[in-house]
Amino acid sequence: MNSKFKPTLLTPSTTQISNEQTLVDPLSAASNHLPKAKIAANTVNNIAVNNTLTFATAVDVKQWIKAQAQALGFADCGFLSVHHPLFIQQTERLQQWLAKGYEGQLQFMHNNHQLRAHPEQLVEGAKTIISVRMDYLTQTPTPRAVTDYHYPNQGIIARYARGRDYHKTMRSRLKQLALRIEAMLPEWQHLNIGSEQDFIFRPFSDSAPIFERPIADAAGLGWTGKHTLLINKQAGSFFVLGELFMSLELPDDAPVKEHCGSCSACIDICPTQAIVAPYELNASACISYLTIEHDGVIDSKYRRAIGNRIFGCDDCQLICPWNRYANLASVDDFAPRHNLDSSSLLELWQWQEAEFMKKTEGSPLRRTGYVNFLRNIAIALGNADGSKEIITHLRTRLAIHSAMLDEHITWAIKEQQDKLESFEP
Known part of the structure; x- marks a missing residue:
C-alpha cells in the first residue's frame, strides 16, 4: 500500500503497516498455479469480450489490461519487469536504513532480503509485475489544512483505516484482473508474450517481502515524496497499492518526473520529526508506527506530540499541496464504520x-x-x-x-x- 513502513525508492516509508512475515498467499496454498477459469465463449468472467479488438503489439495488450483494471475499481496501473535493477538497489538501501536502527520493533524487515532482491524467486515463472493503486478518501479534506486536531476530545484514526480492511478487496480484484487476462490469452498468441498453458499469477497486498512503492514509482504510478509516500500528480497520495505477479512478458512503463521541488511541508509538519531528512524516515518515531506497530510502553517524549491520534497519522499527507487533487474512493469498503470518523x-x-x-x-x-x-x-x-x-x-x-x-x-x-x-x- 501507499503506506508507512514499506521501503521506498530511497528509504522505507510510513502510513500503513505491512504483514511481510506472511509469504503464503491466503487465496491458495498453491497460488502460483491457480485453477484455470471456466469462461463461456466470447466472455471474460461473464463479461462480453469484444472480438473486434485488434492487438498488434504488446502495448495494445497493456492498454486493454489498464482498461480492465479501471473497470475493477483500480485508479491506475503500471507494468514492471521482475528483473528490474531497482530490486537489488532497494535491498542495499534497506540494509543501510536498518543499520541506522530506524525500524523499531519491525524485526521482519531484517528477513527475506534475498527474495526482495530477486522477486522472480518469490513467484517462479513470473516475468511482469502489474502495480495498481486504489484511492481511499471518502471525503476530500481541506487542502493543506491539518484540522482534525482542533477537536482534541475526538479520537483521530487514519483515513485508510476507518472502513473495512482493504487487503482482501485488493487481492480479490487483482485475482479477477488475472482471470480476465487469462481468458484473453488465445487472442494474444501471435504476440509471443506468454501462453495459456503456462500462465501463472499471484496477487499481493502487504503479504510478502515486496518493495511496493519503488515498484509503483518505477512503473509510473507517481514519484516518491520527501515523506517517503508515493505522490501522483493527478491524485495526490491518499491511495493504497497492490501487485499482480504474472508470467506474461510485457514492456515496462516509464517512471514519471518528481514534482516536490523545494517544498518541505511534510518534513516541517511531522509532530515527532520522524522525517529526519528528505526521503528518510525514522519509523520508530513515526506516530503511525507508535500507535499501530509498537507493542508496549510508548516513550513519554512522544506522548504530547501524539495528540489525539489513536491509530495512525495523516499529517504529512494532509499538508501536501498535491493532495488538493486527491481523488475520492470508487470502492465502498473505505466508507467509515461505527462512526470511526467522529467518535x-x-x-x-x-x-x-x-x-x-x-x-x-x-x-x-x-x-x-x-x-x-x-x-x-x-x-x-x-x-x-x-x-x-x-x-x-x-x-x-x-x-x-x-x-x-x-x-x-x-x-x-x-x-x-x-x-x-x-x-x-
Whole structure:
C-alpha cells in the first residue's frame, strides 16, 4: 500500500503497516498455479469480450489490461519487469536504513532480503509485475489544512483505516484482473508474450517481502515524496497499492518526473520529526508506527506530540499541496464504520474487549490489539481538554489490564490534573 513502513525508492516509508512475515498467499496454498477459469465463449468472467479488438503489439495488450483494471475499481496501473535493477538497489538501501536502527520493533524487515532482491524467486515463472493503486478518501479534506486536531476530545484514526480492511478487496480484484487476462490469452498468441498453458499469477497486498512503492514509482504510478509516500500528480497520495505477479512478458512503463521541488511541508509538519531528512524516515518515531506497530510502553517524549491520534497519522499527507487533487474512493469498503470518523475519546475508552472485537472485525484497527488500543486512547485523553470527567473515566481502568496500560493512564491523569490546576484562580 501507499503506506508507512514499506521501503521506498530511497528509504522505507510510513502510513500503513505491512504483514511481510506472511509469504503464503491466503487465496491458495498453491497460488502460483491457480485453477484455470471456466469462461463461456466470447466472455471474460461473464463479461462480453469484444472480438473486434485488434492487438498488434504488446502495448495494445497493456492498454486493454489498464482498461480492465479501471473497470475493477483500480485508479491506475503500471507494468514492471521482475528483473528490474531497482530490486537489488532497494535491498542495499534497506540494509543501510536498518543499520541506522530506524525500524523499531519491525524485526521482519531484517528477513527475506534475498527474495526482495530477486522477486522472480518469490513467484517462479513470473516475468511482469502489474502495480495498481486504489484511492481511499471518502471525503476530500481541506487542502493543506491539518484540522482534525482542533477537536482534541475526538479520537483521530487514519483515513485508510476507518472502513473495512482493504487487503482482501485488493487481492480479490487483482485475482479477477488475472482471470480476465487469462481468458484473453488465445487472442494474444501471435504476440509471443506468454501462453495459456503456462500462465501463472499471484496477487499481493502487504503479504510478502515486496518493495511496493519503488515498484509503483518505477512503473509510473507517481514519484516518491520527501515523506517517503508515493505522490501522483493527478491524485495526490491518499491511495493504497497492490501487485499482480504474472508470467506474461510485457514492456515496462516509464517512471514519471518528481514534482516536490523545494517544498518541505511534510518534513516541517511531522509532530515527532520522524522525517529526519528528505526521503528518510525514522519509523520508530513515526506516530503511525507508535500507535499501530509498537507493542508496549510508548516513550513519554512522544506522548504530547501524539495528540489525539489513536491509530495512525495523516499529517504529512494532509499538508501536501498535491493532495488538493486527491481523488475520492470508487470502492465502498473505505466508507467509515461505527462512526470511526467522529467518535469521542470517552466513547471509545468505554469499549469493552468484546465490543472492540466486534466493531473491529474486518477492520485495520484489529491489528493494534485491545490493550494497545486503550493505551493510545489513554494518551489522547491526557492530551484532551482539562476535565474532571476524563480523570474519573481514566481511573476506572487502573489496575485492571496491565502495568503497561496503568503507566499511560497514570501519565494521562497527571496531564489532566496539571491542566485543571493551571486554570484555577
